[in-house]
Amino acid sequence: MKDSSSIIFSNIPPEQQATILAAGKSIILAHKDILFHQGQPANTLHLVVVGRLKLYKVNQKGDEVIIRYIEKGELTAAVAIIRDDDYPVTAEAVGQTEVINWDKDTLDQLMRDYPTITINLLKTVAERVTELQQRYQELVTIRVEQRIARSILRLMEKCGVKQADGILIDFPLSREDIANFTGTTLYTVSRTMSAWSKKGWLKSGREKITITDPHSLMVFAEDL
Amino acid sequence: MKDSSSIIFSNIPPEQQATILAAGKSIILAHKDILFHQGQPANTLHLVVVGRLKLYKVNQKGDEVIIRYIEKGELTAAVAIIRDDDYPVTAEAVGQTEVINWDKDTLDQLMRDYPTITINLLKTVAERVTELQQRYQELVTIRVEQRIARSILRLMEKCGVKQADGILIDFPLSREDIANFTGTTLYTVSRTMSAWSKKGWLKSGREKITITDPHSLMVFAEDL
DNA sequence: CGCTCTATTGATAAACCTCAAATACAGTGG
DNA sequence: CCACTGTATTTGAGGTTTATCAATAGAGCG
Secondary structure (H helix, E strand, O other), X not given: OOOOOOHHHOOOOHHHHHHHHHHOEEEEEOOOOEEEOOOOEOOEEEEEEEEEEEXXXXXXXXXXXXXXXXXXXXXXXXXXXXXXXXXXXXXXXXXXXXXXXXXXXHHHHHHHHOHHHHHHHHHHHHXXXXXXXXXXXXXXXXXXXXXXXXXXXXXXXXXXXXXXXXXXXXOOOOHHHHHHHHOOOHHHHHHHHHHHHHHOOEEEEOOEEEEOOHHHXXXXXXXX | OOOOOOHHXXXXXXXXXXXXXXXXXXXEEOOOOEEEOOOOEOOEEEEEEEEEEEEEEXXXXXXXXXXXXXXXXXXXXXXXXXXXXXXXXXXXXXXXXEEEEEEHHHHHHHHHHOHHHHHHHHHHHXXXXXXXXXXXXXXXXXXXXXXXXXXXXXXXXXXXXXXXXXXXXOOXXXXXXXXXXXXXXXXXXXXXXXXXXXXXXXEEEOOEEEEOOHHHHHHHHHOO
């Protein structure tokens, strides 16, 4: 973590950051390991240090909706901890993933010792609201193909790595994941992406996507 | 406000509450007055004291999505203020409405003087995240009629007043409002509500809804 | 090399939106 | 008090989008 700054540490001197980090515990997760389950009492704040987490909600019918991906440097479970409530989502590792966590008592102490942390948490949570509002609006007002395009582009911006043939989304991402993230079905995602492959906008294999023509995809995504 | 407690004041002694209130300015709005516009720089935190606000987002096409109603005792613009960003939504008064507001500098000072306020803001914002995640999931996984039912029930719970013939939602609420809140069209809302009228679940006039059989509506709303 | 999981594709159907037109309602000014 | 006007609501017909179901093909793993 020393290399990449996390929002939680903004405006906190490096030596204090080390102390705060040291107050947490590290956990290593393998691909598809569950960090916490929706419905469990929330007692730990998590910071992703390596890899990423997939946050999803499941309803009684079994439908899975992906709420968010948590990348390196980002926090999760802040909302549940603050509300002193159950986790409203399940967090699953995507690829080998390391997280640092602080239990509630430790966090409370840290917030007392470093009031800036409270502000930083507030900023993190505020950002979530803005993002969710935006996606909520898009879900209501724009059609699936554009939503799929936007989802892929966002993931590309957050996790894309440059390759010779385009920008690779660097973690296992299935058609079903995209569907659950976008609010559609895996069939529609598959059809849509097939069409884009034919246009040369992207290439895709099993759980892998490379965007070969980001510009065209963006034009399509933002077209009114 | 002295009679009803607001989250912002939780764990703050009454005499301090008075000081905090006094640091804010009061504004009276008429029905449909705009408190702030989406896109304006956010520089004020608002607390609804009388009446309510409708928060909505508009896209370039002009589609309006209602994000939330802000009731008496609730805050708005916390997210925008904290992020030091533009308002992501427009806030419009529904009926005669009074708000107390604090500008950013005042709020910063208050947060320094009363650290509990920061925690309380965090709780407010955290609650928004949970609510939005829930509605996001519902938008993806459940059908319009159930979504309409749930929206009406939520508004009933927040703003319903008991009448001889049922529970009245006590503010002007059009079919279009419900549609924009639920992610559908006013036509679908109208058709759906007509059907429910025939079943005796509710009665409705122009911008008025009385739920005459909340139980049946709840069973329908929660049916899997 | 078979097994399992993921992806593709076609056919069909359901859900819901769009457009158009008629009707009801509330407030306003004569 | 009533006609008038501007909204809000209702309802029908028709079309589009997208989901669902079914069947097949491909990829990776032991």
